[in-house]
Amino acid sequence: MMNLRYLLIFSLAALLALAGCGGNQEGSGQETSSAEAPADNSLVAGKTDNADPKGIGKFRDVPLTHPLDEAMVVKGREISDVKCMSCHKLTDQKLVGPGWKGVTDRRTPEWIMNFITNVDEMLEKDSEAQAMLELCMVRMPNQNLTDEEARAVLEFMRKNDGKN
């Protein structure tokens, strides 16, 4: 218990230090010395609860249409059959990844779009995504969906959740 608490303090300190020097931009010339920088335990030492409900990525505002765009729904279903349904069910049952039922209630449209298209960064930085990884233990493969494809999949998810 003691150890964990220290780790948490250290990792928070490291986080602050990083924020102080402008993030981890490549080529910023930052150097870490072994005496001051503790190991990065961000994946195991507890989570911060300040996650952005929109996730991390370029999607900040995803407009939704009512009623649903049925052409997008069809396209989203086709894409999902090839690229998603190996690991996800349309019910609330976990297969490899979580079931899709209710996903549009649990997550913002932006979070879903960012997760689909920016999966590696989301798994590294977004606490909600990391919590899912701890449960599933398989990183979601980056299936390289285009923005339009991801949007179509979102529309299919909305349909699956009975939205209109």
Place this chain on the structure above:
Amino acid sequence: MKSTESAVSGDAAAKTYVAPGKYDELYNFVSGGFNGQVSVYGLPSGRLLKLIPVFSVHPENGYGFNEETKPMLQTSYGFVPWDDQHHLALSQTNGEHDGRWLFANANNTPRVGRIDLKTFKTAEIIELPNSGGNHSSPFITENTEYVIAGTRFAIPVGNQESPLDNASFKKNFKSTASFISVDKNTGHMSVSFQIILPGMDLDLSRAGKGPSHGWFFFSTYNTEQASTLLEVNASQKDKDFIVAVNWKKAEEYIKAGKGKKMPVEYYHNVYDEETHSATSRIIKEVLTLDPEELKDMVYLIPCPKSPHGCDVDPSGEFIVGSGKLAALIPVFSYQKLIKAIDDKAFEGEYNGIPVVKYEAALHGEVQKPGLGPLHTEFDGKGNAYTSFFVSSEIVKWSVKDLKVLDRVPTYYSIGHLMVPGGDTKKPYGKYVVAYNKITKDRYLPTGPELAQSAQLYSIDGDKMQLLLDFPTIGEPHYAQAIPAEKIREQSVKFFDINKNKHPYVSLGEKATKVVREGNVVHVYMTAIRSHLTPDNIEGIQVGDEVYFHVTNLEQDWDIPHGFAIKHAPNAELLIMPGETNTLKFVPVKPGIYPFYCTDFCSALHQEMQGYLRVSPKGSNVPLKWGTGEEEAAAPVAAR
């Protein structure tokens, strides 16, 4: 004094150090010699980046074992899963490497392969008729108009049976120079024409460039036309020849209808990027040209003594001959050759082909350069670098005044050497790499055979400096190198699953199935982190031909999946993201056959497995397959 201490100076390591996470400056493509592959090293680090199987089967990725690539190794003599890969040529535009393709020769069963540098896969292999050892190959013209394939062994044309004696050799045996044309857009190769030369051994070759564009030069030995103990009998004459072929003239003769069609049979194997499958085609005709009849197409230049390399400098004006047994290096002038031909400065004919006077074509000789000159490359600053097999050294000399400028020892017995771009109009320079045949005393002993090696020297300054040596795979024969930036950005990272046109693709798990057609069973299977679908298959019988068509559903860089099944007698599959590969399996006994993913893919990689149930022949076990139908998955979404 030749020693490691004297050869290496203090800053050598720093000049080859490439920090973790940093890229090398150059890709170095090195032929694998008798292992039939091509290996790719980073320079200056000497790190092995990739093995590309071309003419040999490769269990690591199933090349030549899976159904898609088996056709690549088909020849008119059946499936030939091995070859002796000697030389490489990068495609060129305007006399510079353009980073599109790499051509490779097979010396034993005469073939030429083309490797696509977007995928680093062998894209095409063409067999060569009327050839007996494709050694002077695959050298290339300055716009990749032609890839050359000159025969090392003279053989009877048409390969009819013939007595083995000198009289029969002189009468029946011929050498051929095949000109393989390359489609500008697709890279597809076809044997455009063959020039039938007198029986002798064509050794190496170079295309002219700049002013000499339109010519090809071949070195040759055994112009004595002996059929036995060539070590002695092919060293009788003081001079052999460099064969100068005017291929523009050959094209004119073909246009004028002077070519003769000859019935032959050879294979052309092409790999399709969308079906991920190769197909073979048999070609039954070749166009031939006879220089005895078509007089002004081929000329011979006398060259001392059993020449090996014949290398053209970046300006295209000088042709450097390298007599394996000569104590000098003759350098010929293209302008002088043309003048000699115009002046008819001939010393006679050889089997009906004019022989130019030696002095009339000679620019000059490099005197006492070393022992056993083999190959020459150029740095673009007027300097030439020649490898010396017998005296184990690289010698730098000036092309203009033929003066020796510097020499460095090699460890040991250097064959080819390579300056990046040293065979082009614009050498990149900076380094020369020695490719060594023998490595005594260089590495820790590993039994009777030691790793062969390459050695990297800096040529930036006036004096060459040894920087690094590194072990290589197979015999590092010739090599090519190109700046990484010409290739890196075009590299394919995964195959688009939506463009997968494989006839047995499964576009998603929904499409997976098992189909029986008589005793042939097709399994449409998918792989994704971390399961195979289906993972349980029943209803297979002993003697069935089971084809596992596995589609990798990943769309992420560097996530191949493997597939192996117990007791399969061929190999595994290694399926790139978005690709479909097929493994054929014919079970010989009833039982349970586990299968699994062979390439570590995720935390649950070990769980990526399944079973094939094989029943006795005639069994009534129904065909059945599935994944995950037994257990209900735990809900997590409501978390």
